[in-house]
Amino acid sequence: MTEQDRRTAPPPADVTAWMRSDWDQRGGEHAKYYINTVEYTGFDFALSGCRDAFEVLGLLHKDLRHDMRMLEIGCGIGRMLQFFAVLFQEAHGIDIAPSMVAQAREYLQRAPNAKVFLGDGRTLAGLESDYYDLALSFQVFQHIPSKQVITDYVRDTFRVLRKGGIFKFLVKTQPWDGQGQRPDTWNGVDISRADVDYWLTLDPWQLRVAYDSEDPTKAWVVLQKP
Numbered sequence: 001m002t003e004q005d006r007r008t009a010p011p012p013a014d015v016t017a018w019m020r021s022d023w024d025q026r027g028g029e030h031a032k033y034y035i036n037t038v039e040y041t042g043f044d045f046a047l048s049g050c051r052d053a054f055e056v057l058g059l060l061h062k063d064l065r066h067d068m069r070m071l072e073i074g075c076g077i078g079r080m081l082q083f084f085a086v087l088f089q090e091a092h093g094i095d096i097a098p099s100m101v102a103q104a105r106e107y108l109q110r111a112p113n114a115k116v117f118l119g120d121g122r123t124l125a126g127l128e129s130d131y132y133d134l135a136l137s138f139q140v141f142q143h144i145p146s147k148q149v150i151t152d153y154v155r156d157t158f159r160v161l162r163k164g165g166i167f168k169f170l171v172k173t174q175p176w177d178g179q180g181q182r183p184d185t186w187n188g189v190d191i192s193r194a195d196v197d198y199w200l201t202l203d204p205w206q207l208r209v210a211y212d213s214e215d216p217t218k219a220w221v222v223l224q225k226p
């Protein structure tokens with residue numbers, strides 16, 4: 001199936017199966033391209049992971065310690081996770097696509113403290129409660145076509161974080177150029193500031209940063225488990 005076919009096919013009723021099927025195909029066709037459609041060749045791919053790991057962690061620098069356990073939701077083949085593994089005691093990733101997880105396990109062979117799990121695509125089932133100091137998600141929720149799935153991830157991240165643990169993630173805030181009428185597994189659902197406020201009513205998060213970005217199409221959210 002081509003990417004065009006995937007985007008125009010009628011949306012299946014089972015959103016998790018839809019996301020897994022599309023992302024498993026993308027991972028099998030050309031994982032690096034679908035992870036970074038600009039810097040997917042040669043050394044550029046790895047360097048982009050180093051730069052983006054720095055971007056994700058940069059503003060958190062006062063909260064970080066090398067003895068932390070961290071989790072990346074939607075880790076792909078480990079483009080950033082390889083650098084998180086250098087910085088933190090444990091670097092875990094979870095992803096919905098078996099093809100991505102299989103390649104991540106190869107790609108991260110030189111990082112013994114990195115572990116990658118195949119997830120169910122909407123929760124962190126199988127991961128221990130009160131375990132992680134830090135959870136991150138970069139360029140993943142923007143591809144999720146269901147607000148409920150993102151809400152489920154935010155809720156289950158509260159469960160797996162320890163007291164004081166931080167969750168930093170990027171959301172899509174408005175339709176992208178060329179986006180069709182309905183969200184799909186590439187152009188995901190838009191998240192509003194009101195959605196962030198709603199998540200705060202579901203679990204007793206402390207809001208560190210809401211809706212922060214220079215790019216009008218995306219925003220960072222940083223939540224902390226008190």
Ligand SMILES: C[S@@+](CC[C@H](N)C(=O)[O-])C[C@H]1O[C@@H](n2cnc3c(N)ncnc32)[C@H](O)[C@@H]1O
Nearest residue numbers: 023035074075076079095096097100121138140
């Ligand atoms: C654009 S890639 C980004 C990968 C990684 N975060 C990075 O920046 O290198 C998006 C990743 O999210 C994964 N993904 C998509 N929907 C997901 C979901 N519902 N749950 C977990 N992972 C998902 C895809 O399989 C893919 O590996």
